[in-house]
Amino acid sequence: MRTQQISFGIIVASIAIDQAEQPIMPEPSFYKALCLTGKKHGIDVYVFDAAGLPPHTNELHGCRWEDDRFIRQPVPLPDIVYDRCFFIDAAQQLACRIMLGRLAAIKPYQQLNGRLPSKLDVYESLKEDGALARHLPHTHSFQTAEQLLALAKRQALGIILKPSSGMQGRGILHVTRNPLEGTLHVKGRSRQNRSFTLAFSSDDAFKHWLSRFVHHAPYLIQPYLELSGEDRKPFDVRALIQKGQKSDWLVSGVAVRSGIAGSLTSNLHGGGVAHPAAQLLSAKFGKAESERLLEQIHTISKQTAEQLESKFGRLAELGLDYGIDRSGHIWLLEANAKPGRSSFQRNGDQEAERLSIERPLLYARTLTRRLSPSFVANETANGRLLHASPNNLLRPFNVQEVHR
Incomplete structure (x- = not known):
C-alpha cells in the first residue's frame, strides 16, 4: 500500500517579508533542517503563521525550503501542527488562536507537541x-517582599527569584543578606539580559526597587544552589x-x-x-x-x-x-x-x-499511522475525533525558558 504523504506544518508567531520579498522567521536553520529531513521521509514540511490563512478563504500559505531559500506559496492544510510560537504580545497569541480555530474547523489536525502549565x-x-x-529545589510562588526576605533569612546562600514564564535567564535575581552589615545584595539579569549588581542598606529601599522590577509579573522563589x-x-x-x-x-x-x-x-x-x-x-x-x-x-x-x-x-x-x-x-x-x-x-x-530534528518527524508519522491503515488525518492518536476549539489549540507555554 502506498504511504500517503503527511503535511507537517510548523506554526510560528509571525513571518515577516524583507525588501527582497524573502520570508524572515525565527529559527530558520532549524526549520530548514526539518524541511530537508522531511523530504527524506516523505513528509511535506512547511512554516506558517496566522497571516497564512486570510479571512474568508480556506487556502493556506506557508514557506517551504526550495532552491536554497524559503519560498512562500500555497500549501496543503496540515495533518500535524508543530507549535514553535514565541509570542511578543497578546495580539500575536490571539491571532494564532483564532487562525488555528478556523483551520481545525476546515480540517481537523493533530498537534504534535503538547503543552505544560505554569x-x-x-x-x-x-x-x-x-x-x-x-x-x-523547594519552590514557592512569590507573593510579597516580606515573604521573600523571610525565606532569604533562612537560606545561608540566599534565594533565587525567577520569572514564572522566563526566557533565557532574563529577569532572574539572586538575593543575599550580609549578616554582619545587614545590607541586602542583589545580583541579576535585566529583561534585556544584561548583568547587574546592587546593594541596599535598608529593607524599605529594597522593597521599593523590587516592586518596580517585578511589576506584577508572576515570579517563583527557590533556594540558591551552588x-x-x-x-x-x-x-x-x-x-x-x-x-x-x-x-x-x-x-x-x-x-x-x-x-x-x-x-x-x-x-x-x-x-x-x-x-x-x-x-x-x-x-x-x-x-x-x-x-x-x-x-x-x-x-x-x-x-x-x-x-x-x-x-x-x-x-x-x-x-x-x-x-x-x-x-x-x-x-x-x-x-x-x-x-x-x-x-x-x-x-x-x-x-x-x-x-533532535529527525525524531519529531518520525513521531509525526507514527501518530498518523495509528489512526488507520489508510491514514485518516482527522482522528487523534487513540482513534477519537479531534474536537478542536480555539481555547484548546494554543496557549502560551509559560512554564519554560527557551535555551537555543
Missing part, C-alpha cells in the same frame, strides 16, 4: 513522584528527550552549558558556551562519577517525561535543565516543552543534532 504546577506534579521529589565549579563558572546540563518512532521516550542528546565566571546563569544568550557533556563533567567530577551522573540524568529525564505526560496529556519532546552541586547531587531546574537545539550544534554533537 512552572509551579509542573513542580507540584513532579513532587508527587517520590523518586523525582529529591531532585527538585552550581559552579572552582573556576566560578556556573554550568547546567541540558537533556533533550523526545518520543521515538515507537512512541517511547528516548534521550536524543545531553550538553553542558557553562557561563561567564561570576555570572548568575549559563544560558547561551547570556554569553554561555556549550560543551560535550561527558568531556566537561569528567573534568569536573572524574570519569567514573561523570558516567554515573549521565546515567542518572537519563533515568530522571525519562521519569520526568512520563510523570508530566501522565498529568498533562501527550507530549512529544522536552528540554530538561539540570544543575549539579559540588557534592554531585542532581537538581531538576526547568522543564521546557519547546526546547531549542543549538547546544548540540555549538558543541559539535552531530548525532544529537540529527536525532
Whole structure:
C-alpha cells in the first residue's frame, strides 16, 4: 500500500517579508533542517503563521525550503501542527488562536507537541513522584517582599527569584543578606539580559526597587544552589528527550552549558558556551562519577517525561535543565516543552543534532499511522475525533525558558 504523504506544518508567531520579498522567521536553520529531513521521509514540511490563512478563504500559505531559500506559496492544510510560537504580545497569541480555530474547523489536525502549565504546577506534579521529589529545589510562588526576605533569612546562600514564564535567564535575581552589615545584595539579569549588581542598606529601599522590577509579573522563589565549579563558572546540563518512532521516550542528546565566571546563569544568550557533556563533567567530577551522573540524568529525564505526560496529556519532546552541586547531587531546574537545539550544534554533537530534528518527524508519522491503515488525518492518536476549539489549540507555554 502506498504511504500517503503527511503535511507537517510548523506554526510560528509571525513571518515577516524583507525588501527582497524573502520570508524572515525565527529559527530558520532549524526549520530548514526539518524541511530537508522531511523530504527524506516523505513528509511535506512547511512554516506558517496566522497571516497564512486570510479571512474568508480556506487556502493556506506557508514557506517551504526550495532552491536554497524559503519560498512562500500555497500549501496543503496540515495533518500535524508543530507549535514553535514565541509570542511578543497578546495580539500575536490571539491571532494564532483564532487562525488555528478556523483551520481545525476546515480540517481537523493533530498537534504534535503538547503543552505544560505554569512552572509551579509542573513542580507540584513532579513532587508527587517520590523518586523525582529529591531532585527538585523547594519552590514557592512569590507573593510579597516580606515573604521573600523571610525565606532569604533562612537560606545561608540566599534565594533565587525567577520569572514564572522566563526566557533565557532574563529577569532572574539572586538575593543575599550580609549578616554582619545587614545590607541586602542583589545580583541579576535585566529583561534585556544584561548583568547587574546592587546593594541596599535598608529593607524599605529594597522593597521599593523590587516592586518596580517585578511589576506584577508572576515570579517563583527557590533556594540558591551552588552550581559552579572552582573556576566560578556556573554550568547546567541540558537533556533533550523526545518520543521515538515507537512512541517511547528516548534521550536524543545531553550538553553542558557553562557561563561567564561570576555570572548568575549559563544560558547561551547570556554569553554561555556549550560543551560535550561527558568531556566537561569528567573534568569536573572524574570519569567514573561523570558516567554515573549521565546515567542518572537519563533515568530522571525519562521519569520526568512520563510523570508530566501522565498529568498533562501527550507530549512529544522536552528540554530538561539540570544543575549539579559540588557534592554531585542532581537538581531538576526547568522543564521546557519547546526546547531549542543549538547546544548540540555549538558543541559539535552531530548525532544529537540529527536525532533532535529527525525524531519529531518520525513521531509525526507514527501518530498518523495509528489512526488507520489508510491514514485518516482527522482522528487523534487513540482513534477519537479531534474536537478542536480555539481555547484548546494554543496557549502560551509559560512554564519554560527557551535555551537555543
